[in-house]
Structures are given as structure tokens and as C-alpha cells.
Amino acid sequence: MTVRLSEISVGDPLPELSVALVRSDLVRYAGASGDFNPIHWNERFAKEVGLPDVIAHGMLTMAVAGRLVSAWTGDPGSIVRYGVRFTRPVIVPDDDTGAVVELSGKIAKINEDGTVKVTITAKSADQGVLGGASATVRIPA
Template sequence: MTSSSVKISYEDVEVGTELPPQTFPVTRATLVRYAGASGDFNPIHWNEKFAREVGLPDVIAHGMFTMAEAARVVTDWVGDPGAVAEYGVRFTRPVVVPNDDQGAVIEVSGKVAAKLDDNRVRVDLTAMSAGQKVLGMARAVVRLA
């Protein structure tokens, strides 16, 4: 896909436009698959005993995994991952993933916070898990049609 496949028009978007929120389940199996894909086999992401020994409450999701799930709200909305010109977050809290049938859930919402030049908008994201904000300053700059 190229940015020309973006279906959302800059003229049709206003500051305050809300992106469709999404919920992303995270289980220990999800973390194992992500570790295999990313090469990040740090034991805090799969070994409960090790995670607790280093002061964590339990196994935690990879920060980059959490960041990527949040970005999906933007890429799904715009329809083209290539339209994302900038993306950054601050990691504020880990996503704790218990070893049960439910695991954890990451809830992500987004809102157009500013209209910029050159058909770009800034989208501010909110990512929550277990009632706590897990990403701070989560922002994407997106080029619209």
C-alpha cells in the first residue's frame, strides 16, 4: 500500500475526531509468539519466577508489543500503515500478563488532537490495561488524503 490508498480526507477530519477504540487480548502464548518474532527472549516476558525476583508483579508484555498494538488503532483507522509519518510513546506502566485463561487486555482509544500542514494530523492515543495507563505521550502523525 502507498499513502495514496488512504481513504480519509484531511478536509473531513476535525480536531476532536475520535478513532474507533479497540481492545487487544494478551496471553502468555501471545508473548511467546512475539518473542519468537522479535527475538526478545528476556525472561521477564515468560518466566514468572524471574519476573518476581527482579521486582515485577508477574510476567509483563514486551514494551514494543504494547506500542505496536496501540498503533493498530491508527493504522486501522487510516487504512494504510505507510501513512504514519511519526509515532512515539513513553512507557509508563507494564502490561502484567497473568498465567490464566484470560491473560491481560490492552484498551486503546485515539483522538485527532491537531491538524498540521501538508494534510497531516496528530493523533493522541490512550492505552490502558487493568484500569491503568500503560503508555504516556502516545502520539502519531498521519498523512491523510
């Protein structure tokens, strides 16, 4: 999808996105990132440290949420700023379904320089998992 500045308004929603994460995704992400913390793959260890189950890497959750914006703009390179606060972990059960991260967003501001601020909502198991998530993107006029 290619978005044009002339086609959008403040308050417009972005197309929603749902992303499923299963345990094998966590293993692949651990290999790519080098983050082999056992809370992301070892259920026994995760429970021993007080978690309800294995959790997704925070940075993986952040990356998944960023897909909402890059899918909307059609160009990952259009994202000039992106930030989130991690508010709750994404718990990934050991089954075929895993966890689903539900993503939505809306246009919060159109800046004078032609960039657009997008606010992002990320939920898993009906609970917010990211706070203050927003991206600034540059899109063609």
C-alpha cells in the same frame, strides 16, 4: 476504513480498540523480535526481580497501540511518525484471558502540510501503560 482529510476535525475521536494479550502472544513476539528476556515468559523470574507477574514486551505494547491508528487510516504506511513513553508494564497473567489493552485516540491537530497528529491513550487493568503517545499520519485529502 479509509479516512479523508475533508471528513475530520480536531477533537474527533478514533474508533476504540481492545486487544487481548495472552502468554502465547508473548512467546510469539519473543521469537519474532529476538527478545527472550525471562520477564516476558517466566513467572518465577519476573517475581524474583520485583515484578508482580510476567509482563508484555514494551515494544509489543507500542505496536498494539499503533494498530489503533493504522486501523483508523486503513493504511499502516500512512504513519509518518510515532512515539510513546513506557509508563507502566502490561501484566499478563497465565490464564485464558490474559491482559486486555484498551486503546482510544483523538485528532489533536491538523497540520498545514496535510498531516494529522493523533494522541493515543493505552490502558490495561484501568491504568495507563503509555504516556505521551502520539502519531503523525498522512491521509488523503
